[in-house]
Amino acid sequence: AQKITQTQPGMFVQEKEAVTLDCTYDTSDQSYGLFWYKQPSSGEMIFLIYQGSYDEQNATEGRYSLNFQKARKSANLVISASQLGDSAMYFCAMREGPGTASKLTFGTGTRLQVTL
Amino acid sequence: GAVVSQHPSWVICKSGTSVKIECRSLDFQATTMFWYRQFPKQSLMLMATSNEGSKATYEQGVEKDKFLINHASLTLSTLTVTSAHPEDSSFYICSARIPSGGTDTQYFGPGTRLTVL
Numbered sequence: 001a002q003k004i005t006q007t008q009p010g011m012f013v014q015e016k017e018a019v020t021l022d023c024t025y026d027t028s029d030q031s032y033g034l035f036w037y038k039q040p041s042s043g044e045m046i047f048l049i050y051q052g053s054y055d056e057q058n059a060t061e062g063r064y065s066l067n068f069q070k071a072r073k074s075a076n077l078v079i080s081a082s083q084l085g086d087s088a089m090y091f092c093a094m095r096e097g098p099g100t101a102s103k104l105t106f107g108t109g110t111r112l113q114v115t116l
Numbered sequence: 117g118a119v120v121s122q123h124p125s126w127v128i129c130k131s132g133t134s135v136k137i138e139c140r141s142l143d144f145q146a147t148t149m150f151w152y153r154q155f156p157k158q159s160l161m162l163m164a165t166s167n168e169g170s171k172a173t174y175e176q177g178v179e180k181d182k183f184l185i186n187h188a189s190l191t192l193s194t195l196t197v198t199s200a201h202p203e204d205s206s207f208y209i210c211s212a213r214i215p216s217g218g219t220d221t222q223y224f225g226p227g228t229r230l231t232v233l
Contacts, residue, residue: 033219043207045160045224052219091159095220102148102213102220106159 003027004094004107011112013082021077021110023092033095034075035104036066040088051075082114118144120212122225129200130233137195137228139210145190146212150222154207166193200232
């Protein structure tokens with residue numbers, strides 16, 4: 001089974017609107033971390049937001065918020081007030097367990113296009 | 117966020133030659149760095165975990181003799197693609213981990229696009 005599933009290969013949103021990018025995960029670990037990264041056409045991976053499995057509140061970073069539903073094993077990214085510069089690939093990733101390995105498993109990504 | 121640099125940003129080489137890619141953490145010390153590979157329109161695949169002062173840990177299916185990793189200092193890891201072939205053409209991207217109260221966020225370099233002719 002896929003550890004990280006992003007079911008939306010592509011999404012469109014109008015400028016200034018909010019958009020939700022879906023991410024579900026699969027793990028048997030109690031301790032894990034969920035990350036969202038943005039990859040513009042230049043290729044760099046930009047860290048956006050982090051949610052720990054024990055965090056009781058949803059993470060927020062500026063216009064980014066993470067809708068964490070632990071029982072459903074989902075960690076959707078919400079981008080509010082979309083901007084043209086938000087057009088990019090978005091990857092959800094998971095780090096399983098504590099320890100120094102800290103390997104990340106990435107989803108297949110969602111391409112977001114912000115339109116006027 | 118933390119800054120990670122990569123050099124070169126792109127490289128074109130002939131088949132059979134070796135190419136070295138550098139990954140540096142600019143404003144922090146990184147005991148652990150990671151090397152990923154990304155094919156067009158695909159996700160990132162972890163190749164190996166680079167540990168300062170010890171041997172790298174390679175993921176299943178990654179040839180360690182072909183992709184040599186050296187992590188000689190707390191700010192530098194290098195990936196050498198030996199005897200490169202056209203099928204090695206890809207986007208290679210490194211990351212450095214900052215242990216930070218449990219988040220262990222990885223910060224990525226800008227990537228290196230390798231084209232083997």
